[in-house]
Amino acid sequence: MSRIDPEFASEIKKYGAKDFSACFNCGNCTAVCGLTDKSVNFPRIFLRSGILGLKDDILQSREIWLCYACGECSETCPRQAGPGDYMAALRRYAIASYEPTGLTKLIFKSNPVFILFTIFLSVMLGFFLFTLKPDHEVSRWLFTVIPYAVIHNMGLVIFSITGISMAWGLITMYLKLSKTVVKSEPGKSNFVNAWREVVKELGTMNRYQTCDKEDDSYWKNKPAAIQPWFVHWSIMWGFLGLLLATVLDFILKDPATAIWWPSRILGTVAGLLLVYGTSLSITYRFKKVTKTYRETRLADWMFLLFLWVAGITGFWLEISVAFGANYLLNHIVLLIHTIISMELVLLFGFSKFAHAIYRPLALFFYFRESQQKN
Ligand code: SF4
Ligand code: SF4
Known part of the structure; x- marks a missing residue:
């Protein structure tokens, strides 16, 4: 079971995420993303994980690396939550978390x-x-x-x-x-x-x-x-x-x-x-x-x-x-x-x-x- 980190939302903003908590879960970003499919569902699902502070789910995911940062999802987000920037921030966060020296x-x-x-x-x-x-x-x-x-x-x-x-x-x-x-x-x-x-x-x-x-x-x-x-x-x-x-x-x-x-x-x-x-x-x-x-x-x-x-x-x-x-x-x-x-x-x-x-x-x-x- 994934642990909840209440600091995750503020932490991830230091890696370049925008106001992703503005997301109201409409799913436009996932619908427009050419790389998401039935087996890999992103970026919407990761905005939910981030808002809930499920950082282990994020660090164990391969999907964050399947995004090529084209930015199309950010263009279509009605809440300006910046899902594309958020995915890029998750990758930076993952790189930093895997690296042992800090x-x-x-x-x-x-x-x-x-x-x-x-x-x-x-x-x-x-x-x-x-x-x-x-x-x-x-x-x-x-x-x-x-x-x-x-x-x-x-x-x-x-x-x-x-x-x-x-x-x-x-x-x-x-x-x-x-x-x-x-x-x-x-x-x-x-x-x-x-x-x-x-x-x-x-x-x-x-x-x-x-x-x-x-x-x-x-x-x-x-x-x-x-x-x-x-x-x-x-x-x-x-x-x-x-x-x-x-x-x-x-x-x-x-x-x-x-x-x-x-x-x-x-x-x-x-x-x-x-x-x-x-x-x-x-x-x-x-x-x-x-x-x-x-x-x-x-x-x-x-x-x-x-x-x-x-x-x-x-x-x-x-x-x-x-x-x-x-x-x-x-x-x-x-x-x-x-x-x-x-x-x-x-x-x-x-x-x-x-x-x-x-x-x-x-x-x-x-x-x-x-x-x-x-
Ligand atoms: S398009 Fe924006 S508001 Fe809708 S699910 Fe994606 S990030 Fe959330
Ligand atoms: S930035 Fe990433 S998540 Fe957004 S549409 Fe492009 S590939 Fe998909």
């Missing part, structure tokens, strides 16, 4: 804490990078101020805490979602098929494509290449492609600096996708094209900006390497690129970015259960 709670609730934490990480990563080049002139000077061992070990501690907290968050979510799984009949549920469906969804964004299809939708007759699902797709695959290219570069070393090398071609294509997706997403937010883009939290702005800067500086470095340019400015750009890229990886489990692992897991549970019902 840092994510502070980051999501307080902009100054988020800024300070980001600056602290940048400085620490910058110092840590100098420990990888101990013979550099700047490194030698730095180690006279702060000993090499202190910087190096602090860097390792930060990386370890981040890794452990990410794994902890994922296991916590898995255990919570497992509690609501209906026991399957033998042969009805297929682990491999469910994951295949997840990969298909990530590859095509089929479910996202069904969002916001009302006749009055801003996106109704817009080309697919500028629609939110494709922007999301570009950012996600751009980032994953760059991650893979970086790992291949690291393993393959020298040949990877040649522009025609497969890992470089992958990096170039992935970088283009990332810059394309983030540029459009930032533009939509500046122009506030739809309700979804009207209110962006600082953490989301910074996340997008980091991705964009990582993409642009990556291209700068690729061109510099191709032309053999060895200027001081290029070294500074390399430092910025490396810090931002590592910061994105370190912030993974402590930010909205975590949805990149939580959503596939929730989709897995969803597809597995769908198979059992069919």
